[in-house]
Amino acid sequence: MKNIDPVKALDDKVERLKKDLKSLGDRIDNAQTDAAQHKLSTTNQVRDTTRKIAKTNERVTELAESVHRLERLLVALNRKVRAGETRKADFDTWPEIGKPLIARILAGQEAYARKTFTPQEAKTRRRAVAEYDRQAHEAIDAAEALTTLPPNAESLWRKKYKQWQTIVGKQRPEAPDDNEHAGDAAAKTAGNEAVAQARELIRARIEDAVANDLLFPAWFENMLGPAAPPGKADDWLYTATDVVLYRLLHDITSPASALGTAPQEQGHRRTLHDRLIVECADYRKP
Amino acid sequence: MAAEPFARLADRQHALRTALRALQAAGPGSPDFPVLLAETAKEVEAVMHARRDVEAARLTVPNRAIAAGTAIAALVVVIGWFDGWSLLSVLLAVAVAAAVLVDPVGRGIWEPRARTAAAAAALLAVVLTPLANGWASLAVLAGVAWWAWRTLR
Structure with a gap:
């Protein structure tokens, strides 16, 4: 239907637009309300979460406090257990490993450490010794001459003094000994046997201590940890035996330090010490 | 005064003989040979120093005399045969003579005789100076070299 009157038509149009405007305003209002509601609920949620977190923190x-309390309790308990009637393992007194056995082991180690000569070396060495002896005799003769020379025979004095100087400060090379070789071999064998024997005794006692759940000495636990690491019991036992043997051989009685002070000079003891340090550090690793 | 260094040298030589007897008795193979050797070495040093003292006592006066003679001869040569080129050898000789005059025997075990040789060379150089002019300083240098070689080696 078409209005013929243009004013009327315009009025109609204005009317329609007004309606549209109103509906739009309503929709905006609605949207605002919705948004406000949403915001409120989100804020509430956040507040709730914050409260929950604070509670969790507490x-x-x-x-943490209770864990700390527990730790202290454990320490105290540990001490009480140690002080109490727990049976302790004794790895410090070894009546069954006597002085002769230890002496045999040490002699064997010395024999291993000693240098052995090849025949050629022995020959040159013997020649050097003979040369030294000859020089020594000459030097002694020269010094003998010094005791009778008149003071103004300067060139003779010089000559004899020089000859004497050839021997001063020189070391006589050590002579190779033929009997020594056989003796060394015997000492080595005896030492090996003694080591095997001592190791067996020590291992038996450690195994006994493990079997009876005895409390290890402080130095033992310091060095090797409270127990054998899982899956490595045999290696652990071997190292533990060596630690005890080391203490026995080198007369270490420190209650806290298993190996005592580190040896300064190179040699069998130093090698063993270093090896034990490395191996034990491995066993103490968590 | 002169007898005392001789007596000391004789004493030292006697002590050395005793030490040597112990050393010979021990023989090179024995375990206390190194200790005995060190002791004997000390005795030998003592003997050498005693001999040096004897030499020093014997040579103090001659060394001083030669050095003084050198100085006087140098004066005579400088005045009598004055020459710029000769001055070098004369001055060197005078320097050596002064050193010997101040300390005629030195401290090393071979030094008394070495100083005698140096002073004698200096005197020779001064005497040669009228003939050889500055070339005579070579004699002085030779004497000093001999002295240093004997003392420092």
């Missing part, structure tokens, strides 16, 4: 603090 709880964690409480837990």
Whole structure:
């Protein structure tokens, strides 16, 4: 239907637009309300979460405190257990490993450490010794001459003094000994046997201590940890035996330090010490 | 005064003989040979120093005399045969003579005789100076070299 009157038509149009405007305003209002509601709920949620987190925090603090209390309790308990009637393992006195056995082991180690000569070396060495002896005799003769020379025979004095100087400060090379070789071999064998024997005794006692759940000495635990690491019991036992043997051989009685002070000079003891340090550090690793 | 260094040298030589007897008795193979050797070495040093003292006592006066003679001869040569080129050898000789005059025997075990040789060379150089002019300083240098070689080696 078409209005013929243009004013009327315009009025109609204005009327329609007004309606549209109103509906739009309503929709905006609605949207605003919705948004406000959403915002409110989100804020509430955030507040809730914050409260929950704070509560959790408190709880964690409480837990930490109780863990700390537990730790202290454990330490105290440990001490009480140690002080109490727990049976202790004794790895410090070894009546069954006597002085002769230890002496045999040490002699064997010395024999191993000693240098052995090849025949050629022995020959040159013997020649050097003979040369030294000859020089020594000459030098002694020269010094003998010094005791009778008149003071103004300067060139003779010089000559004899020089001859004497050839021997001063020189070391006589050590002579190779033929009997020594056989003796060394015997000492080595005896030492090996003694080591095997001592190791067996020590290992038996350690195994016994493990079997009966005995409390290890402080130095033992310091060095080898409270127990054998899982899956490595045999290696652990071997090292533990060596630690005890080391203490026995080198007369270490420190209650806290298993190996005592580190040896300064190179040699069998130093090698064993270093090896034990490395191996034990491996066993103490968590 | 002169007898005392001789007596000391004789004493030292006697002590050395005793030490040597112990050393010979021990023989090179024995375990206390190194200790005995060190002791004997000390005795030998003592003997050498005693001999040096004897030499020093014997040579102090001659060394001083030669050095003084050198100085006087140098004066005579400088005045009588004055020459710029000769001055070098004369001055060197005078320097050596002064050193010997101040300390005629030195401290090393071979030094008394070495100083005698140096002073004698200096005197020879001064005497040669009228003939050889500055070339005579070579004699002085030779004497000093001999002295240093004997003392420092």
